Amino acid sequence: xxxxxxxxxxxxxxxxxxxxxxxxxxxxxxxxxxxxxxxxxxxxxxxxxxxxxxxxxxxxxxxxxxxxxxxxxxxxxxxxxxxxxxxxxxxxxxxxxxxxxxxxxxxxxxxxxxxxxxxxxxxxxxxxxxxxxxxxxxxxxxxxxxxxxxxxxxxxxxxxxxxxxxxxxxxxxxxxxxxxxxxxxxxxxxxxxxxxxxxxxxxxxxxxxxxxxxxxxxx
Amino acid sequence: xxxxxxxxxxxxxxxxxxxxxxxxxxxxxxxxxxxxxxxxxxxxxxxxxxxxxxxxxxxxxxxxxxxxxxxxxxxxxxxxxxxxxxxxxxxxxxxxxxxxxxxxxxxxxxxxxxxxxxxxxxxxxxxxxxxxxxxxxxxxxxxxxxxxxxxxxxxxxxxxxxxxxxxxxxxxxxxxxxxxxxxxxxxxxxxxxxxxxxxxxxxxxxxxxxxxxxxxxxxxxxxxxxxxxxxxxxxxxxxxxxxxxxxxxxxxxxxxxxxxxxxxxxxxxxxxxxxxxxxxxxxxxxxxxxxxxxxxxxxxxxxxxxxxx
Numbered sequence: 001x002x003x004x005x006x007x008x009x010x011x012x013x014x015x016x017x018x019x020x021x022x023x024x025x026x027x028x029x030x031x032x033x034x035x036x037x038x039x040x041x042x043x044x045x046x047x048x049x050x051x052x053x054x055x056x057x058x059x060x061x062x063x064x065x066x067x068x069x070x071x072x073x074x075x076x077x078x079x080x081x082x083x084x085x086x087x088x089x090x091x092x093x094x095x096x097x098x099x100x101x102x103x104x105x106x107x108x109x110x111x112x113x114x115x116x117x118x119x120x121x122x123x124x125x126x127x128x129x130x131x132x133x134x135x136x137x138x139x140x141x142x143x144x145x146x147x148x149x150x151x152x153x154x155x156x157x158x159x160x161x162x163x164x165x166x167x168x169x170x171x172x173x174x175x176x177x178x179x180x181x182x183x184x185x186x187x188x189x190x191x192x193x194x195x196x197x198x199x200x201x202x203x204x205x206x207x208x209x210x211x212x213x214x215x216x217x218x219x
Numbered sequence: 220x221x222x223x224x225x226x227x228x229x230x231x232x233x234x235x236x237x238x239x240x241x242x243x244x245x246x247x248x249x250x251x252x253x254x255x256x257x258x259x260x261x262x263x264x265x266x267x268x269x270x271x272x273x274x275x276x277x278x279x280x281x282x283x284x285x286x287x288x289x290x291x292x293x294x295x296x297x298x299x300x301x302x303x304x305x306x307x308x309x310x311x312x313x314x315x316x317x318x319x320x321x322x323x324x325x326x327x328x329x330x331x332x333x334x335x336x337x338x339x340x341x342x343x344x345x346x347x348x349x350x351x352x353x354x355x356x357x358x359x360x361x362x363x364x365x366x367x368x369x370x371x372x373x374x375x376x377x378x379x380x381x382x383x384x385x386x387x388x389x390x391x392x393x394x395x396x397x398x399x400x401x402x403x404x405x406x407x408x409x410x411x412x413x414x415x416x417x418x419x420x421x422x423x424x425x426x427x428x429x430x431x432x433x434x435x436x437x438x439x440x441x442x443x444x445x446x447x448x449x450x451x452x453x454x455x456x457x458x459x460x461x462x463x464x465x466x467x468x469x470x471x472x473x474x475x476x477x478x479x480x481x482x483x484x485x486x487x488x489x490x491x492x493x494x495x496x497x498x499x500x501x502x503x504x505x506x507x508x509x510x511x512x513x514x515x516x517x518x519x520x521x522x523x524x525x526x527x528x
Contacts, residue, residue, distance in 0.1 A: 151338075152307075152349045156355065157395055157398060160414060162390065194402065197355075198358065199311060199358075
């Protein structure tokens with residue numbers, strides 16, 4: 001799940017300065033769960049923009065805005081409203097926003113800040129547990145990721161900022177290393193905690209990432 | 220090879236510790252800004268009173284005059300630096316390059332730290348690096364001593380440092396801390412300075428555990444000068460791994476306002492004496508944080524003259 005937060009409405013208005021005809025794109029996947037770009041939020045945005053004197057030429061909410069072919073298809077389906085628009089407001093993650101980028105030559109505006117790949121603890125409560133580092137280390141650490149869940153992302157045990165199982169950066173956050181220690185102790189695998197891990201390959205997934213699966217890929 | 224230093228004015232930390240002499244180190248906290256007059260004053264004041272001086276590296280993630288520049292300054296003024304290197308602000312390339320520079324300028328001792336996190340400091344929007352951390356930094360140095368950088372490339376000549384690290388005796392929980400302590404030794408740490416200790420009974424228990432893990436590695440107790448009840452309260456509530464016990468807090472509270480610093484000096488002197496008399500550890504590291512002026516007084520009150528240790 002890609003976690004997004006809505007930008008303040010004033011910021012969105014500023015982005016749309018000089019454009020009066022707007023087409024709004026929402027996402028039926030992550031942004032719906034985050035309540036930042038589902039049907040309800042898109043309708044609300046339409047209303048607020050109209051109150052500000054904008055014309056909303058159309059709206060669409062569909063699964064996976066990040067799917068570029070899908071987005072192009074949706075744009076063809078909404079041809080008239082899309083063509084009438086001067087700009088596009090995208091109410092989902094940065095990937096979705098750039099998927100829309102590929103479907104039009106007109107201005108594209110983000111309505112959200114994309115924050116992390118998150119687990120859903122319960123509705124409206126998300127936590128980052130994987131940072132897509134490209135070289136999974138979970139096997140060694142009791143399936144608790146130090147790269148993501150330790151603020152410093154270090155691999156050889158707790159730093160001096162660990163405090164009664166909490167992190168120095170935020171007392172509400174668990175120290176990943178205390179969690180890892182307890183888990184490996186339960187599993188009888190503390191030898192993994194004692195092992196020295198050399199410098200991590202931070203280029204395992206060299207930015208910008210690109211993967212082409214030879215057998216499965218393509219349409 | 221050309222080392223850009225004629226001769227060392229002082230014995231190294233390694234020579235002192237390996238000769239069995241009780242090591243006394245102080246600390247220099249570089250200033251924020253280009254005026255280094257006061258820092259030079261502190262260096263001159265301490266250089267003959269302590270065996271060596273740590274130089275903090277953007278301590279508490281607050282940007283300051285650099286540790287490497289200060290270490291060279293200490294060397295130039297006839298003191299012995301213990302260069303603190305953190306991994307927060309520099310990646311492996313930058314650290315390796317700094318170490319090459321440090322070595323050619325006569326820096327012989329490096330204290331390897333991960334570094335505080337960015338949000339605790341004064342550049343809260345900065346990108347944290349942490350390309351490597353303390354254990355890997357020790358490995359990196361050992362690699363360079365074997366003539367290789369972390370890219371696996373040959374150095375035209377290797378470096379050599381006395382490799383230090385830190386350990387937190389008051390860490391909670393303590394078990395992961397002790398495992399990390401062991402890893403640091405395995406990665407090449409030859410000596411340790413501890414995070415501030417006040418509860419000397421707990422420190423003794425820590426030392427027993429540490430000696431069981433390795434009875435040869437040198438360990439110096441970190442002592443932070445107490446200056447008043449406010450500071451004690453702050454440290455107990457906000458500084459992970461630091462705990463000032465009730466009896467010391469009480470001793471400070473009962474002292475009249477004008478005698479609080481003197482009380483802190485007395486407590487610190489007493490702890491130094493205890494470390495020496497009870498042979499608790501191999502040395503002490505005095506952190507006077509902003510009150511470097513009183514370090515000679517602390518040593519005097521402890522009856523410590525480094526020329527007679």
